[in-house]
Amino acid sequence: MKVVVTGGHGFLGWHLRVRLRAFTDHTVVAIGRAEWDRLDAELKDADALIHLAGVNRGTDHEVEHGNVRLAQMAGRAVRDSGQLSCVVFANSVHAEADTPYGRGKAQAGILLADSATTCGARFVDVVLPNLFGEHGRPNYNSFVATFAHAVVDEQNPTVQDRQVELLHVQQAAAALIDVLGPEHPEMVRPRGEYTSVGEVLEALRDMHHLYRGGEFPALTTQLEVDLFNTLRAAMFPRAYPMRPASHHDERGRLVECVRAHGGTGQTFVSTTRPGVTRGEHFHLEKVERFLVVRGRALISLRRLFHDEVISFAVSADAPAIVDMPTMWVHNIVNTGDDELVTLFWTHTLHDPLAPDTFAEQVRPELGGPG
Structure with a gap:
């Protein structure tokens, strides 16, 4: 199967390509800003499009209309593709909110669904909660990335505590890959782990304190493992090699x-x-x-x-x-x-x-x- 991934060099895109490399033998083509003019040609012989490209930073107008514009361009390429069988959209739980980002994601989903229907392709809306994981950009991809880098740099970030649903980005990638198969509904909503912003910062601080002292923290839950691996990514390679007692x-x-x-x-x-x-x-x-x-x-x-x-x-x-x-x-x-x-x-x-x-x-x- 040939799979084209828009936003393939971003945070979710990189993790998706890693998982595709690990578990499939699909031909994967990553389309970023520099390769966008190749999208039409790459879709001509592709089996599936996974649309990840989006805008989540900028003015309200840039965020809302940037997501719509990317979906319009991807939709045109889908309609012209000829043989595409599946279109997968990485949507967000925030699409339900009346915010520039929410409105942009909601409209993008409608545009892509219409384009898929026009060319006879299946459309799957994968609605994702807050993502985190290794190599997220601080102050951009996730507050978890921001906290991990702050802890490593011995800074004290400001916390606006609230409950939050977190999903490790590899699990999001797994959901996007799973729906490439024919037996899936039109909408998939992976569930994350509920925690709080303050609890995440406290966990990262405790993990860092133990780890820099030569000890592994308790890794008894999947969330603990995922947070620890996110922290270790922020520490690499500066913290290594470590010198044992x-x-x-x-x-x-x-x-x-x-x-x-x-x-x-x-x-x-x-x-x-x-x-x-x-x-x-x-x-x-x-x-x-x-x-x-x-x-x-x-x-x-x-x-x-x-x-x-x-x-x-x-x-x-x-x-x-x-x-x-x-x-x-x-x-x-x-x-x-x-x-x-x-x-x-x-x-x-x-x-x-x-x-x-x-x-x-x-x-x-x-x-x-x-």
Whole structure:
């Protein structure tokens, strides 16, 4: 299936492409502002359009009419497409509100539904609550992103406390992908987790305090895992590598590897021959720790759909911890002359039916690490 995604380089668009890469073999074309003139041509042989492009910042006129204008342009391309079978719209719960953003989203949905009907395509309205997750832009995508960056920078953001429904952006992406199948209603409303703005800030502060002190917070609920991964994304790469507590006496050395507050976890120890690479994959939500306990290694990471590779040279001579951020491809290479011994820890028990591990190379242009 060929899927065209407008707004494909934005917050939700990036997460949607990550999930499509992980779970499907669809051909995915991301259309952003720079590629908008390609939309008509890309839809000519596409199976589905997922319309994410929108405007949520600006004057009232820019927000309301910007969303309508994008839907009008996408609608024209849909009507001219010829063979498109499905149009999916990332709508918002705010479409029910009499605000510039709400009115713009509501009108955009009507325009896209009319265009889909005209060309004989199914239309699915996916109504999303407040989204949050890794790599959201502070002061733009989500108050959670704003708080995460503020906590990392040791700032005290102003809180206007209220109840809020939060949905992790990967779950929003899952809903958008699920409706590509034929057996779905015309409207889908994924449900998030109800919490408060103040509780989110308090949770992020507590997590950051423990984590910077060398300890994992309790990760006993999905919301806790998602908030922690959002926080870790805001910390990466500045906070790494971390230096674990190390104790020496005449017998040798003891290094603290993992201190975790509740939940489950699993520890692995691997040996790696000189020059050999492990990894070359990414995770969607797994918290994973690398600690070299013998030998030397190079740990390299690349955020999906980005080119920059970030590397950490680590050695058992000066124990260092690197925790893998979610949705970053990573590997570890034995750069020494002797056997490498590495401790790996994950916050969940390994499930062979759902391992949350997806193959991808850190340096695909080289066929792997150089």
